[in-house]
Amino acid sequence: MVLQPPVQPMLAQAAEMIPPPGALREPAYEQKFDGHRMLVFTPAGPGGRVLLQTRRGALVQDRFPDLVAAAEQLPHGLVLDGETLVWDSEAGALSFEGLQRRASASSRTAAALAARLPAYFVAFDILQADGTELLTLPYRERRRRLEVLFAACELTAPWTLCPMTTDVAKAREWLESWTDVSGVEGILVKGMNQRYLPNFRGWTKIRRRDTTEAVIGAITGTLSRPQLLVLGRHDAAGRLRTIGRTVPLRPEQAPQVSEHLAPAEPGHPWEGALFAAAWGSRDVLDATLVRPNLVAEISADRSIDHGGVYRHPLRFKRLRLDVAVEDVPTFGRGSNAATD
Structure with missing residues (x-):
């Protein structure tokens, strides 16, 4: 045939x-x-x-x-x-x-x-x-x-x-x-x-999946019960740019994150921003801004656009309380980790 x-x-x-x-x-x-x-x-x-x-x-x-x-x-x-x-x-x-x-x-x-x-x-x-x-x-x-x-x-x-x-x-x-x-x-x-x-x-x-770091700038859910994280990195001009979101947090991960979350203060770099539910999607997340002072260790694959945005959802591994926001890879650096 x-x-x-x-x-x-x-x-x-x-x-x-x-x-x-x-x-x-x-x-x-x-x-x-x-x-x-x-x-x-x-x-x-x-x-x-x-x-x-x-x-x-x-x-x-x-x-x-x-x-x-x-x-x-x-x-x-x-x-x-x-x-x-x-x-x-x-x-x-x-x-x-x-x-x-x-x-x-x-x-x-x-x-x-x-x-x-x-x-x-x-x-x-x-x-x-x-x-x-x-x-x-x-x-x-x-x-x-x-x-x-x-x-x-x-x-x-x-x-x-x-x-x-x-x-x-x-x-x-x-x-x-x-x-x-x-x-x-x-x-x-x-x-x-x-x-x-x-x-x-x-x-x-x-x-291939690599371990790297990003800044937590927003969440879905509530501060006491976050569901997923919206992540960012600072560009060369110091602006916090969105790089993607995580898959939903596992039940044991949500309290680990909520313990350290704080509500956003006036002047958050993402005020008024909308966050796509998926790469290339027109659907938006119902997100809550948080103080961008926490670093998340994440697992990411190699599907990254030239702007530095991950096309597939990221996986949250743990908080990196030992890593400062300034030490996170800059926007566009892909999966280059900040630390060993």
Whole structure:
């Protein structure tokens, strides 16, 4: 059967660490990139259209004319699964914000944005070749065919083959070191014998998490029973800037925090500010400002925009009563910790 969009991609479940030996038969490890999931469909023959499908099934080829044009390098009847990334030449780094702009562009502005923010596609799976569906093949065979495709067609940018290894030591190195590279946020674990199962969470994703510090500037709930924390860092001009919020505090954490909270005094730097319930969301938190003199130790992943705001909720670990607000990393420093 020839695959046609929408095709539901296979999904991954989150884990805190690499599964121990024996947990998965013949595991394979791929680098996990911080982009947008995308399926690329090339036409069955000359004259057909290249289609680009998002994870949720929307067709977005009009927003990525550079990828459509580059698909001339690809053979007919092909379906690739992978991650789309965007390079910001001014910043000299991969840009999730730029990717968001590309993904929401109109057909009138898409070409201009493509010139300034070119897109790249990191392929990690092949679902169809020469018009033949490959979902029932084991991952080892699909990966072999993907590697043959890249070698035979001598594919170059914007097409990139996702790095893969079966060496767990190499995977740990990627998780610990490669995640320092812009755009790499962790690893994905697959079974070499796994079939491709649409809409099934059969893979495992591990994001690197770092411990760092931030200032508590607001809470939800009450001073006696805080629910979550809104965190900030000072920028170079000394202004307290919001960097994100925590997940809800655990029952034993709330009293530890409430014991030290104090109501905000007049002139709080966030007076009149609204706090998004999630990164990119229009929903706002019902927040209460507090005196910004407490430092929280937090656990954070590497999904940070160029402005220094964390895109995923943070995890509160403990108060750092031994760390002064002035010793917290400055806004935009990412996960660089203030102390050992």
